[in-house]
């Protein structure tokens with residue numbers, strides 16, 4: 001899985017280098033107004049990613065493998081969904097091929113998580129159950145930043161972040177990069193979450209309420225950046 005993720009990182013790095021003619025979006029000097037807004041967004045994502053990584057490193061040793069794998073599964077379902085969705089909507093052949101292959105890798109990671117859960121969840125410690133429910137809500141808030149739109153009460157972003165993201169995505173969508181629309185993202189994210197719910201229901205693990213995409217369930221209100229452990 002680590003090797004796959006490194007391959008994905010290489011793919012992203014090559015795309016950036018090719019399109020910007022520069023290896024790093026954070027030190028690139030944009031030449032257009034939209035470029036400047038995008039660079040600012042990239043810096044905010046980098047900053048939030050750093051907060052997440054600090055929280056993640058503190059959180060991992062606190063939880064059992066069973067708790068970790070429910071969060072990992074959420075990330076893998078989310079990533080395989082988005083990459084397949086982008087491969088389907090993409091008309092740039094190189095990108096389409098890359099998204100298809102990355103989606104295939106993510107689907108394999110998802111299957112690995114599911115087999116581990118099948119092995120371990122029948123003997124799940126009852127004290128882990130509320131933690132899993134809370135983790136799924138945390139995973140939703142965190143991954144929404146990548147798969148949907150970042151919730152402002154959880155992600156530390158300025159007011160102009162979402163408008164800039166929408167404008168940039170509109171341009172990339174029209175250029176054929178397969179960026180789903182707001183409604184398509186919402187529908188896909190909802191489907192991915194319902195798939196996860198299907199898995200957790202089998203083991204009688206209560207699902208959190210996710211009213212943002214119309215899913216009712218247990219109210220979870222005390223989520224912060226310190227607790228999150230999803231991966232992609």
Ligand SMILES: [Fe+2]
Pocket residue numbers: 005076079105106109232
């Ligand atoms: Fe993955």
